[in-house]
């Protein structure tokens with residue numbers, strides 16, 4: 001076997017970089033969509049809104065029991081057909097690989113985040129609600145300024161852990177023929193035959209980003225522990 | 231009878247009227263036909279054994295618990311199911327809890343500013359001015375930008391008092407405000423409450439602090455098993471309780 005040659009990796013870096021940027025943008029977008037939607041889904045269940053709460057529970061249960069890769073497939077192949085029947089003349093309306101990836105990841109993450117937030121909502125001390133009532137705060141202000149900020153604070157380490165998993169899962173977009181960091185590396189590896197170098201560079205990049213994020217998780221945990229200890 | 235005149239004056243100037251109130255938790259009756267009038271500026275100490283319904287009674291006054299029967303009128307507004315009535319009553323009634331219930335993610339000043347801004351419509355600057363003034367009054371003005379967890383229990387409870395006062399309530403309810411505190415911090419909180427009493431605040435306090443009751447209470451109200459069974463001025467109540475149950479209770483808290 002040849003000696004390792006990392007100059008290949010240096011040449012390949014611009015292409016890997018664009019893959020990395022895609023992975024990070026997909027993570028960021030899925031995080032944003034997932035958090036906003038996930039919070040809504042959690043609140044719908046928390047307030048036991050009739051009918052909607054049952055639907056949301058079903059949605060969360062289904063999404064959480066199916067591998068992401070299957071959801072990606074289904075979304076990519078089924079949604080255009082469904083859309084076609086709903087608004088068009090029955091002919092499939094393609095929604096494109098990129099849109100599929102962003103929407104699917106967002107919807108998928110929303111289910112996971114909503115579970116985290118739902119559990120967090122139940123953990124808020126009853127006394128906090130009573131203090132809000134005694135101060136005549138509206139339900140909206142109570143949740144907006146007191147309950148949700150506390151939930152997000154307590155849940156932030158778990159939310160960030162979930163987001164690290166999400167970042168790693170972005171490699172699944174290869175099924176949509178999209179090129180993320182891992183996808184970029186494997187394409188190059190097949191072209192130049194430098195599999196080991198390519199995969200090492202990619203592994204180190206994932207490791208660096210994920211462990212930096214893990215450090216943040218640890219810091220958050222510590223900070224939260226300090227803030228609540230009396 | 232002098233008794234008659236006392237209750238009549240209280241009735242005419244009553245700011246809190248609790249009339250024949252019932253409260254059940256499932257099959258359990260927590261309040262059974264409770265009637266209590268609190269005059270403007272009056273200080274009432276509520277006491278009684280654990281489970282007698284003291285907390286339930288004061289929590290009905292600001293509708294944290296819904297009463298199942300009877301009437302509660304606070305400052306002329308009857309508590310009904312109307313959200314507007316409930317909110318207008320809650321604006322006039324401040325409450326201090328045994329476990330402080332400060333908002334841990336907000337600073338001391340922010341704890342005090344939130345409700346005045348959201349409910350009373352104060353600007354941030356007005357709310358902060360008011361908060362700092364009242365924090366000064368409860369002698370923790372220098373802690374305004376700390377978080378609750380950085381303060382001692384006694385300081386936290388004084389923040390809770392300041393937070394309630396920032397809404398400029400007409401009535402203050404206290405539910406065992408000192409019983410979660412280390413003994414050396416009880417006095418600073420009681421002193422704050424005594425000062426508030428001197429300022430003329432209408433107060434209903436659940437507490438077993440007899441020294442406090444003697445010093446500020448106009449009336450001690452003794453509850454047992456969901457009913458008020460004795461009412462008297464503190465001197466009379468502590469020296470010569472009429473009912474056996476009150477005697478037994480006083481023996482217990484002294485020993």
Ligand SMILES: Nc1ncnc2c1ncn2[C@@H]1O[C@H](COP(=O)(O)OP(=O)(O)OP(=O)(O)O)[C@@H](O)[C@H]1O
Nearest residue numbers: 255258259260278279280281282283284285286287
């Ligand atoms: N949410 C509730 N659900 C069921 N029972 C309740 C509830 N709140 C209070 N109770 C019951 O009502 C009774 C009166 O409770 P309350 O808290 O008013 O008593 P208290 O006089 O304040 O007692 P303590 O001195 O222990 O605080 C108790 O027996 C209690 O178990």
Ligand SMILES: [Mg+2]
Nearest residue numbers: 284285286405
């Ligand atoms: Mg109680």
